Amino acid sequence: RPPLKILSPLPGPENDTPKTCSPKQFACRDQITCISKGWRCDGERDCPDGSDEAPEICPQSKAQRCQPNEHNCLGTELCVPMSHLCNGVQDCMDGSDEGPHCRELRGNCSRLGCQHHCVPTLDGPTCYCNSSFQLQADGKTCKDFDECSVYGTCSQLCTNTDGSFICGCVEGYLLQPDNRSCKAKNEPVDRPPVLLIANSQNILATYLSGAQVSTITPTSTRQTTAMDFSYANETVCWVHVGDNAAQTQLKCARMPGLKGFVDEHTINISLSLHHVEQMAIDWLTGNFYFVDDIDDRIFVCNRNGDTCVTLLDLELYNPKGIALDPAMGKVFFTDYGQIPKVERCDMDGQNRTKLVDSKIVFPHGITLDLVSRLVYWADAYLDYIEVVDYEGKGRQTIIQGILIEHLYGLTVFENYLYATNSDNANAQQKTSVIRVNRFNSTEYQVVTRVDKGGALHIYHQRRQPRVRSHACENDQYGKPGGCSDICLLANSHKARTCRCRSGFSLGSDGKSCKKPEHELFLVYGKGRPGIIRGMDMGAKVPDEHMIPIENLMNPRALDFHAETGFIYFADTTSYLIGRQKIDGTERETILKDGIHNVEGVAVDWMGDNLYWTDDGPKKTISVARLEKAAQTRKTLIEGKMTHPRAIVVDPLNGWMYWTDWEEDPKDSRRGRLERAWMDGSHRDIFVTSKTVLWPNGLSLDIPAGRLYWVDAFYDRIETILLNGTDRKVGRHVPVWGSLCVLLDHAWAWMRFCVSMWVSVCVQACVPL
Numbered sequence: 001r002p003p004l005k006i007l008s009p010l011p012g013p014e015n016d017t018p019k020t021c022s023p024k025q026f027a028c029r030d031q032i033t034c035i036s037k038g039w040r041c042d043g044e045r046d047c048p049d050g051s052d053e054a055p056e057i058c059p060q061s062k063a064q065r066c067q068p069n070e071h072n073c074l075g076t077e078l079c080v081p082m083s084h085l086c087n088g089v090q091d092c093m094d095g096s097d098e099g100p101h102c103r104e105l106r107g108n109c110s111r112l113g114c115q116h117h118c119v120p121t122l123d124g125p126t127c128y129c130n131s132s133f134q135l136q137a138d139g140k141t142c143k144d145f146d147e148c149s150v151y152g153t154c155s156q157l158c159t160n161t162d163g164s165f166i167c168g169c170v171e172g173y174l175l176q177p178d179n180r181s182c183k184a185k186n187e188p189v190d191r192p193p194v195l196l197i198a199n200s201q202n203i204l205a206t207y208l209s210g211a212q213v214s215t216i217t218p219t220s221t222r223q224t225t226a227m228d229f230s231y232a233n234e235t236v237c238w239v240h241v242g243d244n245a246a247q248t249q250l251k252c253a254r255m256p257g258l259k260g261f262v263d264e265h266t267i268n269i270s271l272s273l274h275h276v277e278q279m280a281i282d283w284l285t286g287n288f289y290f291v292d293d294i295d296d297r298i299f300v301c302n303r304n305g306d307t308c309v310t311l312l313d314l315e316l317y318n319p320k321g322i323a324l325d326p327a328m329g330k331v332f333f334t335d336y337g338q339i340p341k342v343e344r345c346d347m348d349g350q351n352r353t354k355l356v357d358s359k360i361v362f363p364h365g366i367t368l369d370l371v372s373r374l375v376y377w378a379d380a381y382l383d384y385i386e387v388v389d390y391e392g393k394g395r396q397t398i399i400q401g402i403l404i405e406h407l408y409g410l411t412v413f414e415n416y417l418y419a420t421n422s423d424n425a426n427a428q429q430k431t432s433v434i435r436v437n438r439f440n441s442t443e444y445q446v447v448t449r450v451d452k453g454g455a456l457h458i459y460h461q462r463r464q465p466r467v468r469s470h471a472c473e474n475d476q477y478g479k480p481g482g483c484s485d486i487c488l489l490a491n492s493h494k495a496r497t498c499r500c501r502s503g504f505s506l507g508s509d510g511k512s513c514k515k516p517e518h519e520l521f522l523v524y525g526k527g528r529p530g531i532i533r534g535m536d537m538g539a540k541v542p543d544e545h546m547i548p549i550e551n552l553m554n555p556r557a558l559d560f561h562a563e564t565g566f567i568y569f570a571d572t573t574s575y576l577i578g579r580q581k582i583d584g585t586e587r588e589t590i591l592k593d594g595i596h597n598v599e600g601v602a603v604d605w606m607g608d609n610l611y612w613t614d615d616g617p618k619k620t621i622s623v624a625r626l627e628k629a630a631q632t633r634k635t636l637i638e639g640k641m642t643h644p645r646a647i648v649v650d651p652l653n654g655w656m657y658w659t660d661w662e663e664d665p666k667d668s669r670r671g672r673l674e675r676a677w678m679d680g681s682h683r684d685i686f687v688t689s690k691t692v693l694w695p696n697g698l699s700l701d702i703p704a705g706r707l708y709w710v711d712a713f714y715d716r717i718e719t720i721l722l723n724g725t726d727r728k729v730g731r732h733v734p735v736w737g738s739l740c741v742l743l744d745h746a747w748a749w750m751r752f753c754v755s756m757w758v759s760v761c762v763q764a765c766v767p768l
Contacts, residue, residue: 112127191461194213197409213258227455227457230281231461283326298333321363325370331344341356342366348488385400405422420434471487482511525552559602567579567580593630607678641674659671673698694713705721
């Protein structure tokens with residue numbers, strides 16, 4: 001529910017409605033912000049000035065506006081202590097806290113029987129309590145008020161006492177003279193906290209005041225937004241963005257004793273980092289967690305980078321920020337798109353939970369208070385920083401308004417939040433690094449400015465607390481957690497889950513990785529830009545069964561050649577047909593020239609040929625050898641088709657089948673399924689009728705002699721015998737692209753589901 005933001009106040013009286021606010025929006029009193037009318041009078045302040053909850057706007061609101069032992073001045077949001085009533089000093093603007101009633105009703109107080117105090121009000125005598133107590137339901141007696149239930153009472157530990165409270169600090173922090181705040185110890189004393197800031201040119205290190213650390217020369221980077229550190233290893237890592245996927249790398253450098261960046265090196269990650277938005281390092285195991293906001297996934301790699309597995313890739317629309325609490329075994333992340341939200345899951349991807357999904361539009365930066373177990377996030381559209389606990393409860397707005405527009409990175413240390421925000425008003429397009437007190441929203445300060453700043457972190461020992469031991473410690477053979485490939489912490493640092501590299505599945509012991517016992521695995525593609533992946537259908541965890549085919553623009557069709565292990569695919573937007581082995585090797589483009597809009601590919605596994613349909617200007621069906629395809633290609637059929645789509649081949653019987661779409665359902669012409677001999681001769685129409693319009697996916701069940709297809713207009717699956725009889729309508733389904741049938745280990749089950757407006761997804765099961 002995005003509000004419309006007006007960048008400058010408009011002239012006119014205070015109550016004039018900004019002309020750019022729509023009829024469905026409410027104009028805040030500040031004349032700068034417009035919010036949805038549905039947000040008025042819901043008990044939460046959405047306008048920076050709180051005018052959406054003002055008494056004149058919400059006369060029927062029964063929300064408690066004042067704290068215990070406070071009085072709400074009539075017609076305003078002003079709260080004054082009850083002890084200030086009838087004291088001879090006017091506190092409310094209308095004077096309702098003073099007046100004749102103070103003298104006339106004072107005698108009534110003695111008869112009310114208040115336990116602590118009584119004061120006359122316009123509504124009659126009212127009881128109130130000493131500080132740290134609150135009035136009970138009988139309106140007379142008082143009970144202790146739990147100050148520890150109020151956000152920000154103490155910086156860390158809070159113990160409620162009768163009539164008061166006591167603040168404390170965890171190990172490694174010192175209680176300050178205000179008896180509320182905790183300051184981190186520097187151990188050793190010459191290791192002060194340092195702010196690490198990723199930007200378009202380098203990784204910058206400054207003190208918390210903004211002054212540059214003289215002993216640390218910024219290390220050169222390129223367009224870096226993703227960065228994190230491992231304090232125990234004195235290492236900083238970042239994603240160096242190249243011109244293409246091959247040039248985008250994970251780089252790390254040591255920073256011993258804050259004396260500068262040394263030993264810069266590259267960690268070769270087996271998955272592409274080209275679209276990584278943010279990253280986080282599990283400082284207990286050394287695993288790297290990456291957020292890919294183009295391929296819409298979160299994946300994790302071991303410290304060497306040679307084993308990477310997908311953590312989450314479902315119901316992610318535009319993941320942005322990520323933060324870890326390894327001791328608790330939790331990953332927190334932000335995602336916006338169809339359903340903006342802040343979520344949490346275990347560090348192995350299990351037990352996924354939504355924490356926030358209302359009054360949120362563009363959640364971006366996210367950070368954790370590991371001591372108090374609080375989650376802070378920044379909304380780059382609504383311009384606020386808010387907080388909830390690890391269960392999604394106790395939501396509070398820390399700060400909101402034009403001071404914190406377009407927030408990106410976010411981190412927390414001691415009493416302060418630090419964030420990077422884009423300063424669009426600055427001609428140099430600088431990014432400000434700001435600081436604000438997270439408990440009272442004061443002490444706003446611009447610490448420094450950088451060029452296009454991204455992630456930022458406080459480099460300090462207390463930001464990455466250690467544990468005595470964890471479940472992914474190396475065993476006697478040097479394997480983390482005893483896992484063959486990669487060990488992920490689970491729902492705490494005492495539990496772990498083993499995962500396997502591509503092409504392997506987890507054994508029954510939950511540790512070892514081995515080749516799958518059966519020959520089928522699922523190959524699926526999705527996204528625009530896209531990716532093709534494979535996973536074992538029988539596994540309990542979604543281990544990747546092949547090295548993904550990444551950096552595709554729009555994968556629309558795929559098939560496989562079991563003997564050689566190649567996956568063949570068509571990338572429609574890139575106008576090419578390519579292939580890659582399931583072990584990630586031998587990626588190549590086999591056809592480029594003359595390729596227009598390939599919608600279907602089919603491998604002839606007996607003749608070692610590749611067939612494809614092309615919905616280009618000439619409407620063709622072509623064939624080429626699997627090897628030296630560009631030199632051997634031949635057009636078999638040209639023209640007399642509207643939109644050739646899916647294609648399958650039956651080399652055992654010498655036939656090929658393809659589908660042809662029609663554009664307009666109102667037209668008298670119809671879609672059809674055609675067939676021909678595999679040399680293009682003996683072409684004829686196999687199926688057509690008034691109920692065939694957008695036939696798309698094709699699948700052959702050769703032993704049963706059946707052909708299956710889906711119609712994307714009528715949303716249904718149909719089947720017919722290869723002799724042209726016994727046509728049947730199967731179940732109705734959402735919009736589909738292509739379909740195959742699971743038979744046995746010699747055949748594949750394929751499904752190609754298309755979201756017509758959003759993305760493309762191709763799926764198949766491949767025998768090894």
